[in-house]
Amino acid sequence: MTLLNKALLNVGLVGYGFAGKTFHAPLISACPDLSLHTVVSTRPEAVHADWPEARVVPDLATALADPEIDLVVIATPDALHAEQAEAALNAGKAVVVDKPFALSLADARRVVDLADEKGLFLSVFQNRRWDADFLALKAEIASGRLGRIVTYESHFDRYRPVVRDRWREAPGAGVWQDLGPHLIDQALNLFGRPEGITCDLAIQRDGGLSPDRAHATLRYDGGLRVVLNAAMLIAAPDVRFAVHGSRASFLTSGLDPQEDQLKAGMVPGAPGWGVDPSPPTIVEGETGARTSAPGPAGDYPAYYAAVAKAVRGEGPNPVPPSEALMVMEVLEAGMISSREGREVAL
Structure with missing residues (x-):
């Protein structure tokens, strides 16, 4: 039986830590075209407690x-x-990789080349393309209401003063590798590849082992500047998006609700799923008038629905390898920029 006519695609989920438990397992199980068939884990009791x-x-x-x-x-x-x-590719399987795609651009390119050689599906999980606030922003930009975008600020700030004993905060890791791919992917999804990047990575917490603050500026032709910030010592994370155009500005605060809903055990797609509790505000340039601009609900399930169709050859890859490689290119250039204290051309 080929994947093109198979009614239900069986999924093997590798890893049942935070990402596997919180995001992938619930979203896979919520997709009517996918079945959570196998989980690779050394903690079977943890898996069976959730998925018997x-x-x-x-x-x-x-x-x-x-x-x-x-x-x-x-x-x-x-x-x-x-x-x-x-x-997995050498075993003939279609593959989804959680972000970041790999530790280096060279490693990512090697994986993409192998998928191309084998003619197999490969995608990277960039769920925050389906955040409620990002969907609202895309709609406002497409409508022309904001005019020509000149400044785009995107923040992923948290207050986590205590360094935790986990691989995400170990030497060689940090917020740029962990949260940077989300920030970069959203920006590239809107504006494409920048001309250059200037990035500053720092350790600000006592006892920190890896950068817990990242601040990057992407330079685009025409004067557009994209500012990306991720930090772990922000007690007032009031800004999520601050996007300024020639006609109006778009402002949001707080994070998309879907992660918290998943942590709380809400079934994806249930009533209230993805509804932004703090809708964006539009500030008109000429009048200064502020209006609420609710957008569509967030929709993380859309990623796996699209994956199922793409694996069957019925639709496009929701995050194709070419776009994943571009994120890796910017991510790696940011590390070089911080290390060498200069703008890195792209």
Whole structure:
């Protein structure tokens, strides 16, 4: 039976830490075209507490040897992404990789080349393209209400003063690799590749082992400047988006609700799912008038719905490898910029 006519695609989820448990397993299970068939984890009791019918295997090789698995979703620590994606592709599986795609642009390119060689589906999980506030912003830009965009600020700030013992905060990791891919992907989705990037990474918390503050400026032709900020010592994270155009500004605060809804156990797509509790505000340039501008509800389930269609050849890849590589290019250029204290051309 080919994937083109298979009624239900079986998914092997690799890893059941925060990303696998909070995002991937619920979203996969909510997709009517996908089945959470197998979870690769050394903690079967944790998986079965949430998904009693899922098969749990202790290693990736066992999952890849199963001909029933059509799609492999990699939700493991960043350092394993490229190696595990290559193994899944070599086993003939379609692959979704959680962000960041890989530790380096070279590793990411190697994975993409292998997918091309094998003729297999490959995508990177960029769920925040379906944040409620980002969907509202895209709609306002497309409508022309804001005019020509001249300044775009995107913040992913938190107050987490205590350094935690986890791989995301270990040496070699940090907020640029963890949150930077979200910020970069959204900006590139709107404006494409910039001309250059200037980035500053810093450790601000006592006992910090990796950068917990990232501030980057992407330079575009025509005067557009894109400012991206992620930090862990912001007690007043009042700004999420501050986007200024020749006609009006677009302002939001707070984060999209879907992550908290998933943490609380809400079933994706349930009543109230993705509804922004703090709709954006539009400030008119000529009058200064402020109006609320509610947009569509956030829609993380749309990613896996599109993946299922794309694997069957019925629709486009929601996050194609070319776009994932562009994010990696900007991410890596930002690290070079911070290290060398200069703008890096792209």
